[in-house]
Amino acid sequence: xxxxxxxxxxxxxNYHSGSFSFSKNIIGFCGKNGSGKTNLLxxxxxxxxxxxxxxxxxxxxxxxxxxxFRIEGNLKKSGTPYKVVCVxxxxxKKEFSVDGExxxxxxxxxxxxxxxxxxxxxxxxxxxxxxxxxxxxxYTISQLDLDYLHNLINYNKLLQQRNSLxxxxxxxxxxxxxxxxxxxxxxxxxxxLIFKKRQEFCRDFIxxxxxxxxEIAKSNEKLSINxxxxxxxxxxxxxxxxxxxxxxxxxxTTKGVHRDDLEFKIDGGSFKSLAxxxxxxxxxxxxxxxxxxxxxxxxxxxxxxxxxxIFEKLDEDRMHNLLSRVCVRxxxxxxxxxxxxxxxxxxxxxxxxxxxxxxx
Amino acid sequence: xxxxxxxxxxxxxxxxxxPGIGKKTALRLVLHLIKQNPEExxxxxxxxxxxxxxxxFCTVCHNISxxxxxxxxxxxxxxxxxxxxxxxIRDVIAIESTQQFSGLYHVLGxxxxxxxxxxxxxxxxxxxxxxVQQGSIHEIIFALSPNIQGDTTIYYIQKKLQPYNVxxxxxARGISFGGELEYADELTLxxxxxxxxPVEKYVSH
Numbered sequence: 158x159x160x161x162x163x164x165x166x167x168x169x170x171n172y173h174s175g176s177f178s179f180s181k182n183i184i185g186f187c188g189k190n191g192s193g194k195t196n197l198l199x200x201x202x203x204x205x206x207x208x209x210x211x212x213x214x215x216x217x218x219x220x221x222x223x224x225x226f227r228i229e230g231n232l233k234k235s236g237t238p239y240k241v242v243c244v245x246x247x248x249x250k251k252e253f254s255v256d257g258e259x260x261x262x263x264x265x266x267x268x269x270x271x272x273x274x275x276x277x278x279x280x281x282x283x284x285x286x287x288x289x290x291x292x293x294x295x296y297t298i299s300q301l302d303l304d305y306l307h308n309l310i311n312y313n314k315l316l317q318q319r320n321s322l323x324x325x326x327x328x329x330x331x332x333x334x335x336x337x338x339x340x341x342x343x344x345x346x347x348x349x350l351i352f353k354k355r356q357e358f359c360r361d362f363i364x365x366x367x368x369x370x371x372e373i374a375k376s377n378e379k380l381s382i383n384x385x386x387x388x389x390x391x392x393x394x395x396x397x398x399x400x401x402x403x404x405x406x407x408x409x410t411t412k413g414v415h416r417d418d419l420e421f422k423i424d425g426g427s428f429k430s431l432a433x434x435x436x437x438x439x440x441x442x443x444x445x446x447x448x449x450x451x452x453x454x455x456x457x458x459x460x461x462x463x464x465x466x467i468f469e470k471l472d473e474d475r476m477h478n479l480l481s482r483v484c485v486r487x488x489x490x491x492x493x494x495x496x497x498x499x500x501x502x503x504x505x506x507x508x509x510x511x512x513x514x515x516x517x
Numbered sequence: 518x519x520x521x522x523x524x525x526x527x528x529x530x531x532x533x534x535x536p537g538i539g540k541k542t543a544l545r546l547v548l549h550l551i552k553q554n555p556e557e558x559x560x561x562x563x564x565x566x567x568x569x570x571x572x573x574f575c576t577v578c579h580n581i582s583x584x585x586x587x588x589x590x591x592x593x594x595x596x597x598x599x600x601x602x603x604x605x606i607r608d609v610i611a612i613e614s615t616q617q618f619s620g621l622y623h624v625l626g627x628x629x630x631x632x633x634x635x636x637x638x639x640x641x642x643x644x645x646x647x648x649v650q651q652g653s654i655h656e657i658i659f660a661l662s663p664n665i666q667g668d669t670t671i672y673y674i675q676k677k678l679q680p681y682n683v684x685x686x687x688x689a690r691g692i693s694f695g696g697e698l699e700y701a702d703e704l705t706l707x708x709x710x711x712x713x714x715p716v717e718k719y720v721s722h
Contacts, residue, residue, distance in 0.1 A: 265702055303703055314665050322631040336629065336637055339672040343665065 158458050159270060160233045160490050161201060167227040168220040170196040181513045182490050183480075185505055187498035188517030194494035197517075198274065198463045201492060204230040204241045205272035205461065207253050207263040215245045224249075232270055235458065241270070264310065268300040271452045271460035275445045275467055282444060283437050284429055287418035294419065297448045298358050301455045305354050312347040316410055319344055324408045332405075344413070345393045351414045352388045359384040359419075362447060369450075370443035373475060374436060380428070383420045387412040438471065442479065449483070459489030468495050473504070480508055518544070525551075577648070579624040579641045581606050589613075589622060596620045598655040600648065602674070604628055604662065612660060620658070623648065628661060628670045642674060649681050659687040 165176040171193045186194045199218075202210045209218055219226045224247045232239045244252045253260045260266055282289045299306040319340050326332035363382045370380050387396055396412045397404075403411055421428035421440065428440065452460045462483050468476065483491050485508065495501040498516055505512040518540055520526040525547060532543035550558050574580070575587035578600075582588070589595060589609075599620030603609055609622050625640045648654060657678065661667035675685055691709035692701050701709075 262702070304707070307704055311665050318630065318632050318666075318669070325631060325636070333637055335676050336631070336669075336673055339669055339676060340631075342672065343669060 158233070158235055158488065159461060161204075161461060161492075162231045162233055162238075164197075164200060164204070164228065164230040166197075166200055168223045169200055169226040169228055170218055170220060172196065172200075173220055177515065179490075179513060181511045182488065183484050183505060183508070183510060183512035184490070184492050185501045185512060185514040186492070186494045186517055187496065187501050187514065190496060192517040194496075194517060195276070195465050198276075198465050198492055198494060200228050201230070201461065201463060202272060202274055203228050203243050204232070205270045207243065207251075207260075207266050210274050210276065211278075215251055216249055219245065234270070239270075264306050265303070267306060268303060271300045271456055272463065273445055273449045273452065273460050274463040274465065275442070276465040277467075277469070279445070280437055280441055283421065283432075283440055287416070290419045291415075291417055293444065293448075294355060294358070294362075297362075297451060298354060300452060300460075302354065305351070308347045308350045308354075312344065312351055312414065315340060315344045315347060316413070316415060320409045323404055323410070326405060327408050341397050344410075345397065348388070348393050348414045352386055352393070352417075355384060355386070355414070355417065362451060365450060366440075366443050366447040369446050370440055373442055373446075373478075374439040378436070379424050380440070381422045381425075383422075384417070385420050386414060386417045388414060442471070442475075446479070446482070453487060453489075459483070459487040462489055462491040464491065464493040466494055466496070468497070468500060468504070476504060477507060480504070484508065484510055520544075577644075578622045579626060579644070580609055580622055594619075597653060599658065600645070600654055600656070601658045601660050602645065603660050604667075608660060620656075625670070628666045629673055630666045630669075637673060640670075642677065645674065646677050649678055649683055652681075654681075654683055656684040656686060659685070661687075663690050 160182075161179055163176065163178040165174075166172040167174045171191070177197070186197055188194055199210050208215070226245050228243045230241050232241060240256050242252075242254050246252070251263075253263055253266060255266070255269070282293050295305075295309060299309070319337075322332070322337055322340060326337075363384070366382060367380055387393075391399075393413065397410075400412050423431050423436065428436075432440070449460060449462065471479065480491070480493075483489050493501070498514070502514060505514070518529075520529065528547045528550075529540065529543045532538055532546050533540050535543075538546075550561070553561075571583070573582050573585060575582040575590055576585050577590045578587060580587045580589060584591075596619050600623050601612060601618060601620055602623045602625060603612065604625055604627060606624060609624060612618050612622075623641065623645050625642065625645075627635050627640055629635060629637060629640065645657075649657070657674075659671045659674075661670055671687060678685060689712070691705060691712065692698065698706070
C-alpha cells in the first residue's frame with residue numbers, strides 16, 4: 158500500500174503556501190481554470206520523480222516574482238511512514254531528501270514511490286515523434302529497474318561524447334581512431350543492455366496494452382503494437398561500422414537504441430493517421446493502465462494515480478470502469494481533478510466508496 | 518565595501534581572487550598582515566614568489582616537483598616496475614597519504630571527455646606510453662574516478678599499451694570502509710557482489 162497522507166507547498170507555482178491532508182483513497186480537486194489543480198498534481202509527481210511532469214525547469218515552478226520553493230509530503234508505504242522533501246534554494250540548487258537523508262544522485266529515488274499520471278497532453282505519446290514513446294517506456298522500466306536507468310544515463314552521456322567527437326572530426330579533418338573505437342565500444346555495451354531490457358519488457362507489456370485497449374474500446378478493430386529497433390536485424394557493432402561514413406558526414410550517431418520506437422497499427426494501417434479521437438483516447442488509457450498494472454505486479458502494491466482533467470476525455474461509463482478498477486479493485490490512492498465540482502461529486506458518489514473533495 | 522586606502526583595497530582584491538576567499542575573509546587576512554613585522558610579510562611574499570618562479574613539473578611523471586625529476590621518481594627505495602596512473606596532483610597526495618603504495622606515479626592532468634574539449638592530445642598519455650616502451654614497467658594501476666569518462670580513459674590507454682608486455686589493473690570499486698551496508702547505493706552494492714573476493718585474500722589490518 159502506498160498512501161500520501163499530506164502535502165505542503167511553499168512558493169510552488171500559484172501556492173504561496175498551502176497544506177492539504179488526505180484521509181481517503183479517492184481525492185478530488187475541483188475549481189476554475191487557473192485555480193491550481195494541475196499544480197497540486199504536479200507537486201505530488203515531484204515527490205515521486207524529483208521533477209515536474211511537464212518538463213519545466215525547476216526555476217519556472219516558483220511562484221511569480223519569488224525564488225526557491227519547497228514541497229513536503231508524508232507518504233506511507235506498507236504502514237511505514239516516509240517524509241519526502243524537495244527544496245529548490247534561492248540560488249536554484251535542488252535538494253531532495255527522504256527522512257532527512259539528502260540524495261547525492263536523484264536517480265536513486267526513482268521507483269521508490271511509483272506513480273502514474275494521465276494528463277490531457279499525453280496524447281502526444283500516440284501522435285508525436287518517437288521520443289515521446291521512448292520516454293514513456295523508459296519512465297516505466299526505470300521505476301522497476303534501477304540498473305536500466307543507470308544504463309540509460311550512461312548511454313546518453315556516451316552518445317553525446319561520440320557525437321562531439323564526430324563534430325570535432327569534421328571541424329579538424331582528423332579523428333583519433335582509438336578513442337572513437339573506445340567510446341563506440343562503451344556505447345555498444347550500454348546500448349545492448351538497453352535493447353535487451355526493452356525487448357524483454359515489451360514481451361509482456363505489449364499484450365497487456367492490447368488486452369486493455371480491447372476492454373476499454375469494446376470494439377472489433379484489431380490493434381497491433383511492435384517494438385522497433387535498429388538492433389533487431391543486426392548487431393549494434395555492425396550497425397555502427399556500416400553507418401560510419403554517414404555518421405561522419407552528418408556529425409552525429411544516426412543509428413542506435415536512441416532511435417527505437419513503438420509502432421501502433423490498427424487493422425494493418427497506421428494508427429496515427431487512421432484512428433479516431435475516441436480510439437486515440439482509448440489507446441492512451443490502455444498505455445497508462447498497462448503501466449499501472451505493471452508497476453502493481455512488480456512492486457506488489459498499487460502506485461499513486463494522478464488524473465488531470467480526464468472527464469473531457471472519457472464518457473461516464475468508461476470513467477466509472479477506470480475509477481473502480483483503480484480504487485475499488487486495487488485499493489490504490491487516486492487524485493483526480495475537474496473544473497466542475499458537481500460532475501466530479503456525482504462520479505465519485507456512484508463508486509460507493511469514501512472520498513474527499515477539495516474545492517480550490 | 519568602503520575602503521579608504523587604495524593600497525589596502527588592491528591587496529584585498531588580490532586575496533579575494535583566490536578560490537574560497539570572499540571579500541570579508543580577504544580583508545581579515547590583509548589586516549592581519551598589516552599588523553605583522555615588515556620582515557615577516559616580506560618572507561611571506563617572497564616564499565610565494567619563489568614557489569611560483571621555481572616550481573617545476575617532473576619530466577617523468579608530471580607530478581609537482583622542486584627539480585626536473587620529482588623526489589618520488591628519484592627515490593631509490595621506490596619500486597620502479599609499478600606505475601599508478603592518476604588524474605591530478607591532488608590524487609597523488611591522497612594516495613601517498615595511504616602509505617600503501619611504494620611504486621611511481623603518472624599524472625594525466627585530466628580525463629578524456631571530447632564534450633568538454635579534452636582529447637587524448639591534451640593529456641600526458643604519450644609520455645606514459647614512452648615510459649612503458651622503455652621496458653622496465655611490469656604493472657600499470659589505474660586510480661581514476663569511477664565514472665564513464667574515467668572508463669573511457671582507461672580503455673583508451675589500455676589500447677595504446679596493447680603492444681607491450683605489461684599487466685594493467687584498476688583500483689577496486691565497492692563498499693567503503695566504515696560504511697554500513699544498508700546505506701550503500703544499489704549500484705555499488707551490486708558491483709561489490711559481482712566482484713566479490715575470496716576471504717583468504719581479504720587481509721584486514
